[in-house]
Amino acid sequence: MSSASAIWTSRSEYIGGSDARIIMGDDHDRLLRLWREKRGEALPQDLSNDLIVQLGSITEDLNRTWYERTSGHTVEDVQRKVRHPIHKWMGATLDGRVQQTGAIYEAKFMLPWNFTEEAAAEKHMAQLQHNMWVTAARSAVLSIITGGGKWVEITIHADPLYQHLLLTAEKKFWRCVQTGEPPILFNIETPRPRLTAIKIIDMASSNSWAELAASYLRTREAHAEHELTKAELKKLIPEDAREAVGHGIKAKRSKSGAISFEVLPMEATNASVQ
Numbered sequence: 001m002s003s004a005s006a007i008w009t010s011r012s013e014y015i016g017g018s019d020a021r022i023i024m025g026d027d028h029d030r031l032l033r034l035w036r037e038k039r040g041e042a043l044p045q046d047l048s049n050d051l052i053v054q055l056g057s058i059t060e061d062l063n064r065t066w067y068e069r070t071s072g073h074t075v076e077d078v079q080r081k082v083r084h085p086i087h088k089w090m091g092a093t094l095d096g097r098v099q100q101t102g103a104i105y106e107a108k109f110m111l112p113w114n115f116t117e118e119a120a121a122e123k124h125m126a127q128l129q130h131n132m133w134v135t136a137a138r139s140a141v142l143s144i145i146t147g148g149g150k151w152v153e154i155t156i157h158a159d160p161l162y163q164h165l166l167l168t169a170e171k172k173f174w175r176c177v178q179t180g181e182p183p184i185l186f187n188i189e190t191p192r193p194r195l196t197a198i199k200i201i202d203m204a205s206s207n208s209w210a211e212l213a214a215s216y217l218r219t220r221e222a223h224a225e226h227e228l229t230k231a232e233l234k235k236l237i238p239e240d241a242r243e244a245v246g247h248g249i250k251a252k253r254s255k256s257g258a259i260s261f262e263v264l265p266m267e268a269t270n271a272s273v274q
Contacts (some may be wrong), residue, residue, distance in 0.1 A: 012038050014083065014091035015170050019129035021123075023173050024166060028185055038177040056109035056192075059145055063107040064096060066151055067143040074099040084134045087167075092131045103155070104131045104140035112148030112217050120144055121154055125190045129166055132158045162190075234259050 014040075022034045036042035047053045064075050075096035084090035096105035106128060110120060120142060128140040142154040159167070169186040176183040203209040235245045237251055237259060244251040250262050 012040055014089050014259060015128045015130075015174060017092050017127035017134075020126040020166060020170065022038055023169050023183075024126040024186065024190070026185060026187070031185060035173070035176060035183050038174075039180070052109065052111070055147075056107070059109050060095065061109045061153075063143050063145050064105070065147055066145070067105070067107075067141070067153065070151070071153065073101070075105050082134055090130070090134050090170065092134045094131065094135070096138070097135070098141060099140065102137055104128060104135060104137045106131070106140060106142050108142060108143055108144045110146050113147040115148075115150075116136075117154050120152070121156055122190050125156070125162070127168060128156050129159060129163050130170075131165065133163050147161060158165055162188075182274065232260070 019034060019038075022030050025031070033042060033045070037044055067073070068075055068093070076099045076195055077097040080094050080097075082092050082094065094104065095107045097103070098105050100118050106124065108120070108124065124142060128142070132138070132140055138158050140156045140158075142152075142156065144152045144154065146152070165188050166187075169188060173180075233249075233251065237253070240245070242253050245264070248264050250264055251259050252262070253259050
């Protein structure tokens with residue numbers, strides 16, 4: 001674990017994970033507001049009336065308990081504040097850190113409408129990569145409770161290229177804070193997350209799944225017989241034969257030695273074989 005320590009009295013003294021989302025985002029007005037906040041020209045936005053933010057706050061303990069119970073892991077360093085050991089203007093307030101793996105732990109509440117793991121990972125990518133960079137962690141865990149009564153765990157790995165771009169953008173933003181020059185959007189594309197498959201889902205309500213499942217079950221035995229028959233046919237073909245023809249099928253041997261089969265047209269079936 002990083003030995004970085006953190007002592008500060010105001011969020012205006014550093015760039016945190018939630019700030020990284022704005023810096024790497026596409027909302028210029030939010031970027032300018034953040035810049036004014038860091039310069040002390042505007043008060044931090046009051047989120048006490050933001051229901052989603054408050055739901056995330058009130059469910060954070062439950063989220064962590066659910067993650068620990070489900071994963072068997074322990075979350076430590078809850079609400080620990082850290083600074084980057086070199087870039088002192090970079091900091092993070094951690095939801096926690098997974099004791100067994102060292103992964104950054106982040107608890108979120110998200111609405112169920114149009115929820116996908118890919119969208120969730122993309123939304124929080126900048127924050128997670130920022131916090132991983134600050135703490136020298138190699139991975140992060142998103143523990144998400146949705147308004148639909150669903151819990152999802154997503155693992156995100158450190159992305160050196162994206163972290164380099166993130167560090168460059170944050171350096172430019174912090175320079176703007178120091179000089180008073182208004183920042184501009186950086187327009188850096190969020191990397192496609194590599195997600196770890198951990199879910200078990202019920203497809204009973206999908207009509208398409210039902211139709212394909214029925215077809216799979218209906219053709220399963222025939223397919224197995226078909227594959228076994230091909231294997232037996234290949235055994236009958238002499239090693240020096242380039243082609244074998246008869247009873248409506250043709251077997252061809254490629255230069256690499258692989259044998260493929262094709263069905264002959266009806267007129268070719270009765271043709272003599274030289």
